[in-house]
Amino acid sequence: MKEKLLELHKNSYVPISNFPVSACVVTKDQRQYFGVNVEDASTRAGICAERAAIFNALTSGVKKGEFIELHVMVSSGKIGMPCFVCRQMIYEVFDKDCLVYCYDTKGNVISHTVEELCPYPFGSDDLV
Numbered sequence: 001m002k003e004k005l006l007e008l009h010k011n012s013y014v015p016i017s018n019f020p021v022s023a024c025v026v027t028k029d030q031r032q033y034f035g036v037n038v039e040d041a042s043t044r045a046g047i048c049a050e051r052a053a054i055f056n057a058l059t060s061g062v063k064k065g066e067f068i069e070l071h072v073m074v075s076s077g078k079i080g081m082p083c084f085v086c087r088q089m090i091y092e093v094f095d096k097d098c099l100v101y102c103y104d105t106k107g108n109v110i111s112h113t114v115e116e117l118c119p120y121p122f123g124s125d126d127l128v
Contacts, residue, residue: 001024001071001101001103002073002103002107002109004024004034005022005023005024005071005072005073005103006022006073006105008022008024008034008036008073009021009022009036009073009075009105011036012036012037012038012049013036013037013038013039014037014038014039015039016039016040016041016043017039019037019074019075019076020036020037020074020075021036021037021048021049021050021072021073021074021075021080022034022035022036022037022049022072022073023035023036023048023049023050023052023053023070023071023072023073024053024070024071025053025054025056025057025062025067025069025070026067026068026069026070026071027057027062027066027067027068028066028067028068029066031057031060031062033053033054033056033057033060033062034053034056035047035049035050035051035052035053035054035055035056036049036052037049037052038052048082048083048085048086049072050070050072050082050083050086050089050090051085051086051089053070054067054070054089054090054093058093064092064093065095067093067094067095067098068094068098068099069098069099069100069101070082070090070094070098070099070100070101071100071101071103072100072101072102072103073102073103073104073105074102074103074104074105075105076104077104077105077106078104079102079103079104079108079109079110080102080104081102081117082100082102082117087117087118088118088121088122090114090117090118091114091118091121091122091123092123094114095114096113096114096115096118097113097114097115098113098114099111099112099113099114100112100113100114100117
């Protein structure tokens with residue numbers, strides 16, 4: 001997975017931050033869906049790699065409950081974590097015991113469950 005994520009960095013569109021991020025969603029049947037971060041001059045209309053990968057999977061027909069893993073690599077030289085906007089989306093479609101693997105570009109990796117990343121989630125129960 002490390003090599004594929006590193007290769008995907010080349011597809012990031014990051015003319016302002018020069019901070020490539022790549023991600024891969026894995027489903028129960030081992031399908032993989034990829035995403036990279038995309039930014040623009042307004043810095044508000046872009047998308048993070050994690051959500052790009054999740055949206056790619058959803059667009060392809062993957063349903064909530066079919067997601068099992070998320071892999072994320074940042075280019076900063078240290079292991080990075082999903083932002084809180086991405087964590088919300090992760091919480092929405094992944095089960096709480098699914099794993100999120102976070103890599104640096106050297107291949108060092110740590111993992112957390114969705115529940116560990118989102119200890120106080122906001123969900124549909126909060127809308128009642």
